[in-house]
């Protein structure tokens with residue numbers, strides 16, 4: 001453990017998720033005091049820090065009030081915020097993940113944008129004052145689909161693409177006090193795999209130069225590096241094991 005977050009306050013959305021739980025434990029092991037946000041599964045993160053719930057799939061005025069209530073509770077408990085890690089995302093259920101272009105509905109797209117993009121924006125907005133004061137940092141979650149496209153996960157990819165752009169916007173408006181970076185995971189060994197057929201699982205591993213999926217621990221390590229003080233700003237780190245076009249004769 002590096003101790004880079006000793007005595008620092010870190011807020012994590014999506015903290016109850018497969019990646020969020022590992023990220024929370026990694027920050028805790030590095031000495032951070034945690035503010036954790038879940039949709040409703042606060043039990044998954046019990047004992048790791050101050051936990052609150054916040055529903056991002058709700059009418060706009062209620063969402064904003066919910067985000068601000070979560071912010072107020074966490075800032076009171078932690079006394080400030082040095083890093084904001086934005087992992088909340090619409091769960092990748094098999095039914096939604098596998099929808100074809102023809103099957104994706106306007107509601108699917110609204111739901112993904114509401115949780116992944118509007119939720120990310122509203123949390124960044126709500127914590128901007130505290131982060132300016134601490135000269136802190138934000139890590140936004142995008143996805144490899146924003147960079148390579150995909151034939152699956154069509155309902156999610158537009159929101160993750162927007163998040164890659166949001167990194168640049170937030171980095172500009174929050175400069176020079178706050179650094180903002182993003183992480184674009186490829187296939188990570190999490191519950192999302194249940195959405196894939198055996199053939200698609202094999203393809204997800206085989207398309208990487210490392211020939212394997214990533215682990216939540218590897219995502220956590222990268223998020224800690226991006227959140228810690230440094231020179232990286234406005235960048236989206238593609239953490240996907242290396243995905244390149246296949247050789248033309250293969």
Ligand SMILES: NC(=O)c1ccc[n+]([C@@H]2O[C@H](COP(=O)([O-])OP(=O)(O)OC[C@H]3O[C@@H](n4cnc5c(N)ncnc54)[C@H](OP(=O)(O)O)[C@@H]3O)[C@@H](O)[C@H]2O)c1
Pocket residue numbers: 013014015016017018019020037038039040041042054055056057087088089090091092115116141142143144184185186187188189190191192
């Ligand atoms: N796993 C991968 O391979 C992969 C690849 C690329 C990008 N990502 C992105 O990385 C992030 C974490 O992934 P994961 O695999 O850990 O996802 P996950 O296990 O499905 O966790 C999703 C998290 O978001 C929260 N959430 C879901 N719906 C919400 C809502 N309506 N309002 C507020 N919070 C909500 C969940 O809270 P509850 O637990 O309380 O429901 C949970 O904490 C997501 O943004 C995902 O899209 C993942």
